[in-house]
Amino acid sequence: MATVIFKPTEACNARCIYCDVVHKKPRSPATMPLRTLELFFERVNEFLAEKPLEHMEIVWHGGEPLLLGRDYFMKAIHFQRTHCAGTSDRIHHNIQSNLTLFSKEYADIFRSLGVRSLGTSYDPMPGVRGLGSKRDTNAYNRKFLDAIALAEEEGFNWGLIYVVTKLSLPRPLEIFHFLSNLSRKGAFTFNPVLLYGNDERKIGHLRITPEEYASFLGEIFPVWWRDREYFCQIDPFHTLTQTLLDDRRALMCADSGTCARSHLNVSSDGGISQCGRAADWGLLDYGSIFDKSFSRVFADPQKELLLERNTILPQTDCSGCRFWDICHGGCPLDSWSATGSFFHKSEWCLAKKSFIEKYFEPTVGAAAGATEHLQTQQPCAPVDKHSDTELLRSAEHSDTASLHDARHPDTACLQGAKQSDTVRPHGAKHSDTARPHVPDHRESVDYTWINPIGGLGDTLMISGVLKLVSEKDPSRKFNLVARTKYGPLLEGHPAIERIGHPRPGARFLSTNYWDEEDYGRPGSRAFQLLARMFGLEPPIEERLYVPGEFSVDPVLLRAIPWKRRNILFCQGSDSPRKQMPIEKWEKLAGLPAGRKIGIVQAGNRNDVYIRGTYSLLGLTSPRHLISMLDRFDAVVTGDNFIMHAAHLRGVPAVVLWGPTDHRVYGYSGHIHHQAEIKCGQPGGCIGPGAGDVYRTRCPEGVAHCMNTFDPEIIFNSIADLLKR
Amino acid sequence: MANVLLTTRCNRSCPYCFAKSEMSATPARNLISWENLIYIADFLKFSGQRHISLLGGEPTLHPDCVDFILYLLERDFDVAVFTNGMLSPARLEEFASHLTDVPVEQLTFVCNLNDPVQTPASKKETQRVHRFLSVLGPWTSAGFNIYRPDFTLDFLFDLINRHGMKRQLRLGVAHPVPGSPGGSIHPDEMAHIVQRLCSHRPQFDSFRVKPGLDCGFPICKFSDEQLGWLHRFRGAVHFGCGPAFDISPDMSVYYCFPLSNFQRKSLFEFDSVEQIDSHFARIRSLLKAEVAGIYSECDGCMHQEEGVCGGGGLCQVLNRFTGEASVRLTEIEHELSRHRQPV
């Protein structure tokens, strides 16, 4: 959009200490004659008619434009209606005024011009802005405050520019809150004071350096950032955030690098220049509206000169600067002021760079890098969007299995009836074991304590390994740390002296074979690793063992509707990731229909029931289940305790594998179905370092590896086993 | 269910007190503030709770005890106050003035009574208790802590009848505080305790006093006949551990007195009772994964697994670890290290 800074008057009723107009001290402030005003609107129409897609923003500026008076503005409205009938929908008026003369009358005028928001400047500091030759700050402030109250009553938004001077530096947050408190609709922008030439002598005490400006902004920025949704637009914060984080470019003219393409200044005498400062300094003069159209002005070679900065600076002053895209070397007139050339960067680039690096990025959390990289970052969620509770939940510990940080073969079958082989005599004082009180002399023997970690399947492997140890050397014994589930399976083991609680200083052997160096290497098997941990030299026969006799609940045995052939299904696992979906199990259960094959399901009471099977869920202890296994012709199971138990009892099994590998855990003689893994974890998602996912569901949904099995194929394997 | 400690001060010293470590660890005048009590009431209301128990130390020592009770009744809670009954005359007068119009169903004093022979008290203490019972007997049910195997209950039945007390008897077992020596019942004594308790059946029956079992009794020590009697007398008997939790005057929340240092958190860290219950359920399952109960047979016991029996008190379970080497899960080890006895 073309922007015309329109300065029909240089007269002003205020004497702001840093104002260019003040320092120029025009003897007779000129006002644009009406004829010139009319010509201006003719030029506007001409431009828009030549460029049917173009819009034009006219920013009424000055001096103080409200000194023009009501009639002048009415004339302007008339000229626009007369000369821009076909293009007025593409003309947008804005105003930059000190508002001290604002009234209801002006509100009506601005509404007629389509103005919705008023631009202004303000600084309440005594002696900085004021009315009249004496620079009466109080009078100025009162009028200004009344004006913005009126403006809001009349439905206008407004935005003010606050010029940061040396006087502002000691109190950045005070100023920030002051301006925020002014009213509800006010947005504001912090700009640094710009002093040139003669200004230095008179008001050099107001000068600030780029670093000081950056620090001023940096004091305020974290406060704004934290609560930014509760403030109106405050710049440069808002603009920078949009540009750097939200990928919505909203650069000011000085930073865009394209002001030459978009901006013009029209003075009260009709002269056209690049901008107000250019006009004051006699630079970039493009002629006047009397002899040039705006289109010709925009094609002026001097504008090309300005645009050349975009080619030259990246190779010179701005070479390698990561902020080029949002700065473009700053305002060319700053460069001219300092060096006499347009082809250097502005000293205020340093302010931007310093602010972004020292304050913006550390606060926002965006990593250093090019603009594109900043644009790809998600903005930090504001702290107040999180409840305390949520934050605390995110810090809670994960569950038991994850603490082990290990693979756990499951514990498919949990206890049913009390175990008759571990009855404790009532009334007598015993240590915390099922065995009779150990005589003192044996307590003094320093056996190593086995710290059993893992599931019941691991327990069977440990038991088997210990049996082999005992066979090799009957005098070699261990104690076992008492832990739920292990005692009932290991009590009475020839290699275990006692089950109990080790004293401090005891020697330990933890059974986390998955942390062994060789785990995961091709050919490496869990049983062999365990064996080596207990001093046996692989390869050894993988024989499992459970001490004591097996006994089965006769009530259960009688109740099961035995058929000619009987298969045991076990669907459950400690890890949902090792479970085939229930629908597939149910389909599998339906396949033997009419073939006199009975299907029984065993497992935890919380396992999902497979329709079509006879349920023993939650009714069997591990020992009872082991005892019962030899009544079945085959077992169909996943990687769980039953798989190991079937091997123990010599019962044929079809085993379904997914995230774990049959080559590590499976036994020869079983038929193994290993699912193809298509997720991003070719080695399986369960293993060392993945304890936190063990008890979670597979995130792949229907693409879960355990969902790729075909029940028909599984049934074929069952049929093969039954034929043997 | 919430147990709210109005204060950690107590004016009695019981040999079996498992709250001693908690009491001694806190300032002498640790009194709950009105603001915190209102917060707790709001918290419980928001969670749909209707019952609240007030404990201590000795809750009646709090200067605003009467106001708190009236306030909680106004908030439509059923209030139970666990007291030793040793109120000063002035405090008793306050109670008499303001609480004797409250329906007996809404307010219960659970008066923890000690055997005058086995745990003798001074004459002044005894007189105070009797005066308390004479004024507030109808609102009061008796409580008794079993801390030695040769306990008797006869004196309780006498007091219940003499003062028109509620015909209920809350029976507790003195639990060990992990790592602390003190009078408590060993798991091996439990069978005897149960037999002795059930031997008072004729009195329970004749005086129609319902025995209420506090946490820590293992179901396996009761015969089927005894369980049937209990059930017929008073309905379902609960052998679990929990789900009540304690809130101290400083708004700490913990599982129970003996476990007051285990996974202690602030009430402000939770949004609802459900969250607290989940938190402690998780702790329970952590511990149960290590040791199922106070006996080895608890491991594999159907009733323990089904949740019917808690396998004894969790504090008793934890107590089994306190002389142990560091072999448990990291979370538990961290807590146990506070209680560990030196090698």
Added chain:
Amino acid sequence: MNFPGIVSPYNEDLLRGLSGHSVAVRVQDPADAAAAAACARQSGSRLVCVLIESDSPLSEIELPEDSRGIPLALAVPSAGRFRSFAGRLKHLRQFNLRVYLSCSRPENILSLRILSSVGIHGCAVIERGVKHWEEIADLMTYAMLERAHHASIEPFTFIADNYDPFSHIDWAFFYFDDPKSFLHLDIEGRVALSREDLAKERFVARNLCEIADPDQFPPIQEWLRRRREYFVGLHPCASCAGWKLCLGKYETSRGPECSAFFIEMIEVARRFKALRARNGEAQIWQP
């Protein structure tokens, strides 16, 4: 601006002259509440409330049955111990009542919370010079964020409901101290802009007739403009992050505590809005 409501003493002649106005009638004795209300209504006024200014604690206040249904603003010095008014709560809840308690006494701050939790609406009167900002902040947080059902505690409930980050909120009308909302009459009909002015006999008009248009009435205009002077004079209150809720009310006792309190109140109000937005969204989709 609409004509402000009138806070008038209970005087039949005075009330008769207030026909067409919104009226709050002041009485000392609760027993006069019904009669005062009837008088105001019969005079053709719209009754805002009966303002009972009593020296007795809440525990000793007897509200007569005939004042049920009348909006009552009951200003008492204290509530007393809970036990002293516990038995009267059921009775009090039957009235359209708001209990005013001064926050200059810390026990009153607690009493407001207690009353709110048992269903009695209250108003925390935060006077200039108050010292217990921490306790008031706790009360404010309770009023705005407590999830369990409780009665309102003004002005906090109002602020929570009406908080707009881009606006000021003036809640002085709860104290009847806002000339945009209320003017005060003495027994002779003289007009003051606030309770304090009334007490100090700082009158701005001899009678209401002198105020034809409040918008154009200079004292009211001046009062409305007084906030501007904070900015003109670069008063520290104008730079306070809590300004939009305070608006300089506590200027005379200005300090870090009042600033911290209002800043905290803004934070809490924002949180309230965020929670309400979240919960509101959930409710839309519930079956």
